[in-house]
Amino acid sequence: MDDLAIIGGTGMTSIAGLSIVRREMVKTPYGAPSGPIVHGELFGRRVVFLARHGQSHTIPPHRINYRANIWALKDVGVERVIAVAAVGGIGAECRPERLVVPDQIIDYTYARQHSYFDGQPERVHHIEFGEPYSAGLRAVLLEAARTAGVDALDGGCYGATQGPRLETAAEIRRLERDGCTLVGMTGMPEAALARELEMDYACCALVANWAAGKEQRPIDMAELEATVKRGIGAARQVIERLLLDRNEAAPD
Numbered sequence: 001m002d003d004l005a006i007i008g009g010t011g012m013t014s015i016a017g018l019s020i021v022r023r024e025m026v027k028t029p030y031g032a033p034s035g036p037i038v039h040g041e042l043f044g045r046r047v048v049f050l051a052r053h054g055q056s057h058t059i060p061p062h063r064i065n066y067r068a069n070i071w072a073l074k075d076v077g078v079e080r081v082i083a084v085a086a087v088g089g090i091g092a093e094c095r096p097e098r099l100v101v102p103d104q105i106i107d108y109t110y111a112r113q114h115s116y117f118d119g120q121p122e123r124v125h126h127i128e129f130g131e132p133y134s135a136g137l138r139a140v141l142l143e144a145a146r147t148a149g150v151d152a153l154d155g156g157c158y159g160a161t162q163g164p165r166l167e168t169a170a171e172i173r174r175l176e177r178d179g180c181t182l183v184g185m186t187g188m189p190e191a192a193l194a195r196e197l198e199m200d201y202a203c204c205a206l207v208a209n210w211a212a213g214k215e216q217r218p219i220d221m222a223e224l225e226a227t228v229k230r231g232i233g234a235a236r237q238v239i240e241r242l243l244l245d246r247n248e249a250a251p252d
Contacts, residue, residue, distance in 0.1 A: 005049070007190070008084050018042050018047070023036040024038075024076065028067070034064060034068075035055045052083075062112065070193040071197070074199060079199055081200065082137070082239065083202070085184050085203060087184035087207055088208065089181075089210050090172060094156060096208060096209055096231070099153070100152065100153040102133065102181075104131075104132065104157040109189070114193070115189070129195055132195070140245075143245070147245065148240070150238050151234075157181050160184060160185065161175075161185055167211065182205055183211050206234070208227050
């Protein structure tokens with residue numbers, strides 16, 4: 001069973017070394033997902049991969065069909081989701097090229113289809129969301145990073161903004177006052193939808209740049225992209241180590 005899925009964000013539209021078994025375009029009650037669900041094998045373990053922004057990175061954050069993406073993963077048997085995302089750094093420890101495994105999130109997005117429970121035809125349903133990320137899956141990610149020798153920060157608050165534009169310096173100051181240490185555009189409603197479908201979900205965030213106003217110069221988009229290209233290798237290392245650890249722990 002391919003019970004583990006990787007959702008790849010900016011800089012990760014594929015996984016190097018993944019031996020593809022099949023691609024599957026899953027139909028959902030919420031429309032089409034961002035692309036085909038890729039079933040493959042890496043280090044002897046079965047894994048599912050989905051490119052959040054599409055295979056050619058053509059879908060902006062506010063246009064992603066998050067409901068279809070999470071539903072499609074659940075439909076093919078996925079129980080655990082690792083979401084890779086490029087983010088901006090707000091907190092002093094969240095420097096560019098560092099990996100962060102956040103433990104909290106604040107949602108600033110709007111006009112997104114953010115729930116499967118719209119009241120029709122079923123009754124109103126509320127999920128418990130005090131701890132938005134799976135503690136067990138976060139621990140697995142952090143242990144994989146430690147074993148792989150990757151510097152990963154344990155904890156942080158992800159501020160999810162609407163996009164696709166980057167934030168103003170004043171907006172970042174507000175996020176910082178609210179307690180956010182990271183800023184990104186895809187963390188919600190992805191995390192909440194996974195909780196609604198009772199899936200374990202954790203985020204592996206790559207800091208691509210200092211957020212607006214944290215440096216005395218404008219954000220350089222070419223520099224940001226170059227940082228993602230360099231740093232995404234660390235995220236791959238962590239995922240590879242995680243899969244190796246699962247392989248070594250599997251019974252004969």
